[in-house]
Amino acid sequence: MKVKVRIPNVLQKLTEGKIEVYATGQDIKELIDNLDKEYPGIKGRICDESGNLRRFINVFVNEQDIRFLDGDKTQLKDGDEVSIIPAIAGG
Amino acid sequence: MSCFAVKRGFLNGVKDMERLTEEQIERYSRQIILPEIGGVGQRKLLETRVLVIGCGGLGSPCAFYLAGAGVGKIGLVDSDAVELNNLQRQILHFTHNLGQPKVDSAKEKLQALNPDIEVVPYHLRLTSENIREVIEDYDFVVDGSDNFPTRYLVNDACVLSNKPFCHAGILRFDGQVITIIPLQGPCYRCLFPEPPPPGMVPSCQEAGILGAVAGVLGVIQATEVLKFALGKGELLIGKLLVFNALEMSFRKLTIQRNKQCPVCGDRPTVTELIDYEEFCNLI
DSSP: OEEEEEOOGGGGGGGTTOSEEEEEOSBHHHHHHHHHHHSTTHHHHHBOTTSOBOTTEEEEETTEEGGGTTGGGOBOOTTOEEEEEEOOOOO | OOHHHHHHHHSSOHHHHHTSOHHHHHHTHHHHTSTTTHHHHHHHHHHOEEEEEOSSTTHHHHHHHHHHHTOSEEEEEOOOBOOGGGTTTOTTOOGGGTTSBHHHHHHHHHHHHOTTSEEEEEOSOOOTTTHHHHHTTOSEEEEOOOSHHHHHHHHHHHHHTTOOEEEEEEEBTEEEEEEEOBTTBOOHHHHOSSOOOTTSSOOHHHHOBOHHHHHHHHHHHHHHHHHHHHTOSOOOBTEEEEEETTTTEEEEEEOOOOTTOTTTSSSOSOOSOOOHHHHTTOO
């Protein structure tokens, strides 16, 4: 499944400055693995050493928080939009 | 017949209009004329007490609009002094305020803009020991702080005190904002259960911030406060509004209450304030 992934500013250094990239995957886990092949290092920023999503980063599929769907097993379909949203504290 | 008397005839909420002075009617006329506000709404704003935490990039524009709108009591919390590098975005502080406590500089501008309201400065750093006493006197809290320990402290204190608040965060060209009404919608910990390890997410000092982005988010926070006070419109409860200035986009993401949330979940484990520096691995 080819989906659009929106990259937060703090991770755009890893995507050559791109704010949006396209990647494939049956579910979020596979999508992140594939993203990491294209943009090495991005998985380590999104997931911890055990491969679980870091607790200060949320992933949304079409505006819905995957924690309330099927987590990283949330299935993707063509045309979905995935957003990666980290906590930011600036004020 | 004075022009004020003529105006009274056109404005709604006659009884409440009688409780406003002629000067107040003139000062707030452009919003009193809105059907959603009127004399009744203006009285509500004048009776509303809002605490703005942080007189920086978010707190400055937020407090400025709240003062302009006639929010009757505005508390300002900040322990810092004005620095030259603040002036690019912290619009309540001017060059002649360099070195002054931010709360005093901010109070000077807010009272100059609107002497009709009360502005209370708190020149202190919020801690687990003092925060509940400070927020107690207010109806609504605006979180415009600039660090993770304070953000979790504000969240936990507001949830434990059942105090509504609006959270916003900014970095570079990005911003995010959500309104939290404890137990009605998710809290900040439902959204981000744990802070990032130190160094994982940079601060504005390290990574920069476009001044106007702070303005956009601070003004959205002010708008949420005014809607809350008026009881009008839909608040960003359970909705994280994400802004990107480079593509000039706003997206509203759905957030749910986490039943396992340690503060507002079904079986809370955080029932009193903790050490937030330690929680954020800063000591």
